[in-house]
């Protein structure tokens with residue numbers, strides 16, 4: 564059976580809560596890539612045109628402290644949305660519960676939008692606190708799940724709300740992502756190469772287990788690689804590492820054999836800065852006080868050899884800190900190698916990975932650029948995505 568979509572719902576005059584993924588990359592509080600906002604527009608425009616009262620919700624970044632709150636204020640997204648929708652009234656509500664939020668919702672006219680502050684300002688969000696899900700659900704009549712990048716998270720806003728609102732459906736973005744990713748990997752053509760990089764080690768290392776079963780090669784780059792290097796007993800200096808994942812990395816290394824392809828050299832820096840001194844270090848030989856911020860030239864060649872002849876490529880997580888020009892080469896050259904593969908289905912996913920592909924001029928070269936990183940990986944592994952599973956069948 565197919566899931567209901569926004570087109571199956573009666574929305575005119577109704578208060579419609581839409582969970583979007585507006586977790587956009589920013590520098591000094593300024594949005595550096597608005598792709599996730601732009602990709603959410605088809606659903607939002609449909610609801611506005613059909614005279615719904617639109618309540619948008621999203622998380623932004625990780626929020627653990629008061630300082631994190633200041634860093635991850637969602638208001639910048641409301642400003643961008645208003646620019647993208649000049650004919651529509653967009654307001655921002657700084658409250659995540661209480662009278663101020665309820666008044667903002669009550670003031671909505673048909674075809675107007677309110678964006679609520681970052682859902683992660685509420686401690687109960689990431690724990691899927693039932694009271695919070697029920698409270699947010701009480702603000703609306705209808706729920707639309709359109710946060711593809713977050714559907715692998717069972718949180719109050721992605722699962723708690725639709726648990727309480729039976730009039731629910733998928734938005735156009737989730738529908739499109741599932742179709743595109745399904746086409747790419749339901750029966751992947753081989754050789755199938757998966758590439759994992761980026762910085763979210765603990766939240767993404769688990770997917771490697773399943774990828775090792777499906778793919779012919781799994782390339783590990785970016786910040787993910789140093790936990791593996793340390794697990795091999797190498798010196799990684801001050802590179803990104805998650806020590807509580809060392810045993811898991813060891814286990815993968817033992818069972819994967821040469822299926823797992825790790826960097827052999829790294830562009831290292833003496834500070835996390837564009838002005839840092841740099842040197843290329845062999846893997847496992849990074850001096851104290853230095854950190855790996857990109858894959859090195861020999862690794863680029865190794866990864867190119869690994870990719871040669873691939874018919875399916877799935878990639879999440881940049882190969883280095885591409886936001887700084889000095890450490891963008893590895894990501895750029897891997898993009899280039901993928902773009903030159905003849906007849907391959909190629910998918911890149913993730914907020915930062917999609918931004919990197921765009922910034923480096925390669926976005927058009929991929930078969931599909933997904934807004935979800937962890938979500939696309941879990942979908943392609945065949946895992947159940949809780950944010951989709953909870954949505955009613957047609």
Ligand SMILES: Nc1ncnc2c1ncn2[C@@H]1O[C@H](COP(=O)(O)OP(=O)(O)O)[C@@H](O)[C@H]1O
Pocket residue numbers: 760761762763784785786787803855856857879880881882883884885886912913914915916917935936937
């Ligand atoms: N060697 C590295 N050390 C630290 N951070 C890294 C390294 N390589 C890549 N990164 C960072 O990883 C981040 C993206 O990781 P992640 O969120 O997992 O990807 P995505 O958003 O594409 O899913 C980028 O901001 C990038 O700077």
Ligand SMILES: O=C(OP(=O)(O)O)[C@H](O)COP(=O)(O)O
Pocket residue numbers: 584586624625712713716763766912913914915934935936937938
């Ligand atoms: O950016 C996201 O995921 P991604 O880095 O896997 O693309 C989503 O917004 C989910 O964010 P989270 O990993 O903080 O839950």
